[in-house]
Amino acid sequence: MxxxxxxxxxxxxxxxxxxxxxxxxxxxxxxxxxxxxxxxxxxxxxxxxxxxxxxxxxxxxxxxxxxxxxxxxxxxxxxxxxxxxxxxxxxxxxxxxxxKENFKPFKLTDTLVIKPTWESYSPKNGEKIIEIDPGMAFGTGLHASTRLAASLIEEHITSRESLPERVLDIGTGTGILAICCACLGCKNVIAIDNDPDAVAASVENISANNLTENIEAEITGLDSLEGPFDLVIANIIHNTLVEMAPTINGLLARNGSLIMAGILAGDQSRNISGVYDQLGIRTESERISGEWSALRLQKTIQPSTLPDESK
Known part of the structure; x- marks a missing residue:
């Protein structure tokens, strides 16, 4: 019973x-x-x-x-x-x-496969396996926003001549996106969340994938972090992304990249682009799946160099 x-x-x-x-x-x-x-x-x-x-x-x-x-x-x-x-x-x-009944192995991106710890799977054609146990936290990679963010992460990292030196994953949940970065070669990833259950699950998943030397999971807020970060990832809802914009801008390295998901395509994605554009963080690409959107942006100028519209 x-x-x-x-x-x-x-x-x-x-x-x-x-x-x-x-x-x-x-x-x-x-x-x-x-x-x-x-x-x-x-x-x-x-x-x-x-x-x-x-x-x-x-x-x-x-x-x-x-x-x-x-x-x-x-x-x-x-x-x-x-x-x-x-x-x-x-x-x-x-x-x-x-x-456990509903969670089966599946392709998250072209090269990354999500596999629950209790299932077996043989990788094919250079696939990389990510083992995930969701525990009591949410985030298995099944949601469209997670898939969109992961695909942008893979595209961004694999197309660069050099890997991002420092990566920040905001609202890491079970740690999937942070683990994606490490599996693609990133050596210094900080994964943060304000939910203790989420961080506990992410720590277990990081360990299960033998990535404890590459990823550090913390229960902390943005204000306690020190930048700069070459890549910032945030799979969070629209309003929170808007509120965080000035802080994220302060943490993002010059010419650094920002990947955001958890927003609806259309008005929300356009609004997010506008908010960050005012900070000198320009939208480079967008991916859409159904109602959901993910954006990749790049910091191009410091806010202090923006034109003064009051003149």
Whole structure:
């Protein structure tokens, strides 16, 4: 008999609401969320998955606050159906078993293959294997934003004459993108996240891939880091990427590259490009998969050399 310790929350919503809802539930739960865009069979609908501690004294208060928030959000988007909140108890053991049943080896990029630690796989034609155990953190490489970021990372690193000397992965989750960089030859990768479960999972995955000498995973914020970094990677939601722009700019080396994902194609990607362009970080390329976009940008000038528009 298992002991139930979590409440699984699934919020089905229009894509236009997904970022707001993901941000809200990330803050509410404190342990990250998952955005699924492949389960509904519709390109205009997303499912946000979050977990709350069933034994927390604030559980009912949190659920009530969440329902009120979703209703308020529905009022702001009258042109879309109201979000649907589904709730179900989940045991830790059940959660782990589901991951193992559904997680099979797959190609992340042209040369990188994701393989769960409990599966066997023989590499073909120069493929590199990344072993991942998602644990209690999110991030298996199945989401379109992770695939897009990984493909841009591979393209960027393999097309350079020299490898990036220092790499920063912001919001590393299970460490997949940091591990991608190391597998492609990068020797000095810093992977950060504010979720202890995510960092614990990333440390295990880094060790499983024998990359402890190349990647350092930390629970820390951007403000505590010292640049410069030749390559910065951030697979995070749009609003957070906008808020982080000045700090990322300060950490990015002159002529350094920035790869961002977790944003929607169209208005969000154009807005992100505009925000970073004002800092002298120019968009070089974009990749799109369904509703999702990933950008590769390059820092070309220092902010102080931008023209003064007040004159």
């Amino acid at each position: 298992t002991t139930t310790t979590w409440q699984k929350l699934e919020i089905e919503c229009a894509f236009e609401m997904s970022e707001n809802i993901a941000t809200y539930f990330n803050d509410l739960t404190g342990c990250g969320v998952e955005i699924r865009d492949h389960e509904t069979g519709r390109s205009d609908v997303a499912v946000i998955v979050a977990y709350l501690d069933s034994e927390a004294l604030s559980l009912q208060h949190s659920l009530t606050a969440a329902r009120c928030y979703l209703q308020d959000l529905a009022d702001l988007f009258p042109e879309h159906p109201s979000p649907i909140l589904r709730q179900a108890p989940v045991a830790d053991e059940d959660w782990g078993r589901k991951w």
